[in-house]
Amino acid sequence: MSRCLLIINPSSGGGRAKPHIVKTEWELENLFDHLEIRFTHKADDAMRYAEAAVHDGIDAIFCMGGDGTINETVCGIARAGGRHVKFGFIPVGTCNDMCRALGIPKSPKKAIKMLKHAKLRRIDIGRCNNRYFCNNIAAGIIPRILEEVTPREKEILGPLAYFLRGGQALFSTKDYTFHIKTENEDLHMRSPLVLALLTNVVSGFERFMPTASVDDGYMRIVVFKEYYILNVLRIMPLIISGSIYNSDFVRIIKCRKADISIEEKAVLPTNMDGNEGPELPVSLEVLPQYLQVYVPNRDANKDKNQNQKTALEK
DSSP: OOEEEEEEOTTGGGTTTGGGHHHHHHHHHHHOSEEEEEEOOSTTHHHHHHHHHHHTTOSEEEEEEOHHHHHHHHHHHHHTTOTTSEEEEEEOSSSOHHHHHHTOOSSHHHHHHHGGGOEEEEEEEEEETTEEESSEEEEEHHHHHHHHSOHHHHHHHTTHHHHHHHHHHTTTOOOEEEEEEESSOEEEEEESEEEEESSSOBTTBTTSOTTOOTTSSOEEEEEEOOOOGGGHHHHHHHHHHTOGGGSTTEEEEEESEEEEEESSSSOOOEEETTEEOOOSOEEEEEEEEEEEEEEOOHHHHHHHHHHHHHHHHO
């Protein structure tokens, strides 16, 4: 008997999950013999639910929420050694970076409809100290931006809220001397922002790192260089157009493992997939193709279109 757990964050996206719960439940009950539903109430609930479900022998875990809920759920699966567990999600957050990276529809309604024809794809996840991430970890300006964006701004502006706050923060952010040690490099560099990416998407910008893939076994560490204030006007268009990786404003390091710290005696927090992460220093490692994720089956759509065409020709 196949068993599935659905974890729902009722607060994500200003409560966007509620209208889609019944339809999601119906689709999952058609895919699995038994379905259990649990709602989150506080931080790390999704992680605890997922971890317990893996230990209990669950076959699949789905969640409804934003990138933070996805992070917690994946973290719970990985903490319990759930490489064999199937994972899926319905995006109802603000940026929904993971659905953008995997080609999952950003519309909850379309993402639910996709499930009946979905296929499984193995993707990389990352380990950061004793936690896990599936999209990115940031140190420097981004954690500050995420703290400053209000729920109301996210509800009204969506990803644009982060862009606007980021533009303001770039004028007053502080640089740190980062020490980044990988299997091939040992770098000391002044920077306002360091990102470690597993996908091509950051804060809703879908072409931020076009060379990255969700299953290539590598992370890209992006180190923004020190800049003069007038360069802000040049940096933002490059981020939007997906050209920042090929510019003089960043240094890119492709690696499997990395230790990141700062030389200053200061407390510098990180942000992991939209959640608060550990303070520096951190040790990062890619776990290649660890997670089985339900993604759109493009071949099924092609077969459907071909059948429709054949029917019309008859």
